[in-house]
Amino acid sequence: MRLDKFTLKSQELIQNAQGLASQQTHQQIEPEHLLSVMLRESEGVARAILLKLGISPDSVSEEISIFIEKQPKVSGARDVYFSPRTKNVLDAAFLEASNMKDEYVSIEHVLLAISGETDGEAARILNRYGITRESILKVLIDIRGAQRITDPNPEEKYQALDKFSRDLTDLARLGKLDPIIGRDDEIRRIIQVLSRRTKNNPVLIGEPGVGKTAIVDGLAQRIVAGDVSETLKNRRVVALDMGALIAGAKYRGEFEDRLKAVLKEIEKAKGEIILFIDELHTLVGAGAAEGAMDASNMLKPALA
Structure with missing residues (x-):
């Protein structure tokens, strides 16, 4: 044997x-x-x-x-x-x-x-x-x-999305997200960008603590309530956990394998999943060992 x-x-x-x-x-x-x-x-x-x-x-x-x-x-x-x-x-x-x-x-x-x-x-x-x-x-x-x-x-790659992310729509359904007040214009604009056929990747920019993540929570709550356009109905908003993705990836190629498994699951969902990446700047250089590809370069083809 x-x-x-x-x-x-x-x-x-x-x-x-x-x-x-x-x-x-x-x-x-x-x-x-x-x-x-x-x-x-x-x-x-x-x-x-x-x-x-x-x-x-x-x-x-x-x-x-x-x-x-x-x-x-x-x-x-x-x-x-x-x-x-x-x-x-x-x-x-x-x-x-x-x-x-x-x-x-x-x-x-x-x-x-x-x-x-x-x-x-x-x-x-x-x-x-x-x-x-x-x-x-x-x-x-x-x-x-x-x-x-x-x-x-x-x-490591089985059910990668469940392991390395949080489902915000599930949390909204269970009432675990705080109600969002006074961000209607921003949420509406996000819905508008997400509903496009191409160039549909909105990026939220602002000073720390102004409530960028809260807008995404508001989007998840609206999807659960059905208060979105037809194109976004029954979609899942999933927040990628970069810390969990990198943690414990000791060997060269391990981080890339994990991220590839996550992206593969999202592709298989055929538009049912909206991926939210908090602190987008952390993607640059994330997981890049000598000669390895960082997260931002791996995500580029998927975002194009």
């Missing part, structure tokens, strides 16, 4: 499953250990899949933990190795990756392989909750889109 063909997250999964087996003094790593570890990952793709299916990951995790606790313990066992079932699951995960034209084995491939087991408690628990290979594949399209896995850290 080639561990270099596993994504960083799935390598971490195997290490943590080994740690769990050692902690429980089990001699073998079983698929149940793998499933238990992947469901504990709060930001993991496995939890996201279950939540999309309307199933509580904590309930499934609890059942798996109870089963693991009941397994026979081997005192004095030093080496922990893969059971034949786990080897079969990881081989099946390789096959899933190959069928999906992915270059690396990711967490979702391992989950698909576990759900497709014919015997074993992990598969039985998943099936009891109605989690089958087919249902996982269905929601995976929402999470991953049409992206193929071509690098060892693909999870």
Whole structure:
């Protein structure tokens, strides 16, 4: 088995499953250990899949933990190795990756392989909750889109827009934005510019603290209230979080990958999303390491 063909997250999964087996003094790593570890990952793709299916990951995790606790313990066992079932699951995960034209084995491939087991408690628990290979594949399209896995850290790019932005229309719908008073002319002008077929990128300029961001909040509130032109009805106003985009992007190309994933999701929405970039000047030089492209240059083609 080639561990270099596993994504960083799935390598971490195997290490943590080994740690769990050692902690429980089990001699073998079983698929149940793998499933238990992947469901504990709060930001993991496995939890996201279950939540999309309307199933509580904590309930499934609890059942798996109870089963693991009941397994026979081997005192004095030093080496922990893969059971034949786990080897079969990881081989099946390789096959899933190959069928999906992915270059690396990711967490979702391992989950698909576990759900497709014919015997074993992990598969039985998943099936009891109605989690089958087919249902996982269905929601995976929402999470991953049409992206193929071509690098060892693909999870960073899943649902990139949700991770690196705030939906202002959602906040307006929930009443979490303050009411805007006396900015009707500016909001109307923004609506006018956004409604154009071309040259439809308004930029708000003014001294700090005069309420530029508040105007965008006002636009989001108007969209929710339906008080906009037909061209802007049911649109989403999404504020890009540059801090979150840059944070943790250690390696060259990581920031560009994140921003490209965000732009790809916006393009896929086909005009349904209005992207708001606060503090526009921060785009110049943002994320540019030596020889890398900064955010402003990456956004230019999309804004043209």
